[in-house]
Ligand SMILES: [Zn+2]
């Protein structure tokens with residue numbers, strides 16, 4: 312039997328000696344692939360010799376090119392203080408240089424942090440004795456408060472002001488007390504509350520994370536990279552400058568945000584990299600093609616048990632959690648390596664050909680063929696297409 316390297320898909324001959332004794336085999340073609348994949352494997356290795364720490368979560372995030380979602384990791388490594396997405400991405404870029412270009416281990420970062428010397432050690436690492444200083448050194452000099460909690464967080468203070476501005480901008484007004492504000496929110500429909508959540512993110516120069524529903528419903532899920540998500544945020548910001556909150560909410564509620572982008576001449580929303588944005592925004596709020604929910608799962612968000620993605624992509628065919636994780640890994644690989652257009656995978660899922668489609672792009676074990684089958688959605692909802700038709704007819708009758 313030919314084994315496949317989990318890192319590079321080439322024929323493999325080595326496997327993790329630590330867990331091979333337990334019968335759970337993870338195969339590699341070479342020691343370098345094993346080394347590069349270690350940061351993923353350590354989370355699953357049956358015989359790891361130490362506890363997972365937040366340095367490992369950070370390194371895994373760097374490996375997957377996504378900002379860390381683990382709350383303690385965000386806190387430990389300054390992402391919560393970095394606050395806006397631009398600054399978060401700069402901080403993330405710095406860790407990438409340290410962990411990948413400079414080959415620092417996650418253990419070392421972890422120890423520095425435990426000893427309270429993270430900032431000084433990182434600064435020292437970024438000044439290379441031979442070459443020029445890393446641009447991140449200069450950046451960190453001006454932004455040391457991100458890692459030095461004894462200094463006040465400049466951006467958090469700004470954020471509180473921006474949040475108030477966002478709320479004020481919805482028309483609620485300044486004189487409302489927090490209790491009154493909560494009372495008002497209770498009377499708002501869910502779609503209006505979705506808009507407020509996005510509105511606050513936009514004001515605070517943040518972007519929704521895959522853990523928030525806004526990431527899917529406002530189309531951040533169609534972006535290839537987190538930088539594209541940041542750019543999409545800027546497009547929403549320019550829309551915000553050209554319309555009122557109510558106008559925005561009504562357009563979202565009527566699935567006509569794309570028409571609003573058009574009418575306000577936010578032409579970037581039609582750029583090629585957002586080619587699937589219109590498809591996402593066209594559906595009734597909260598209903599998107601299941602491929603985007605699958606992507607959300609792959610990017611570290613979670614799904615509730617009734618998500619269509621679970622049924623459309625065969626997750627519910629799995630008999631046990633371990634099998635389900637293995638299946639999820641395949642989809643994670645598809646999205647993380649951007650092996651194909653997500654809508655092509657979705658089309659394949661609709662036609663019952665997930666296995667055929669994916670095995671044309673990567674090595675997929677035969678045993679997944681029977682799992683990668685769509686199963687009937689067990690709830691008595693109308694199909695997505697008829698949802699849309701119904702929604703559109705409501706819109707037409709309203710107008
Ligand atoms: Zn390999």
Ligand SMILES: [Zn+2]
Nearest residue numbers: 327329330356
């Ligand atoms: Zn192992």
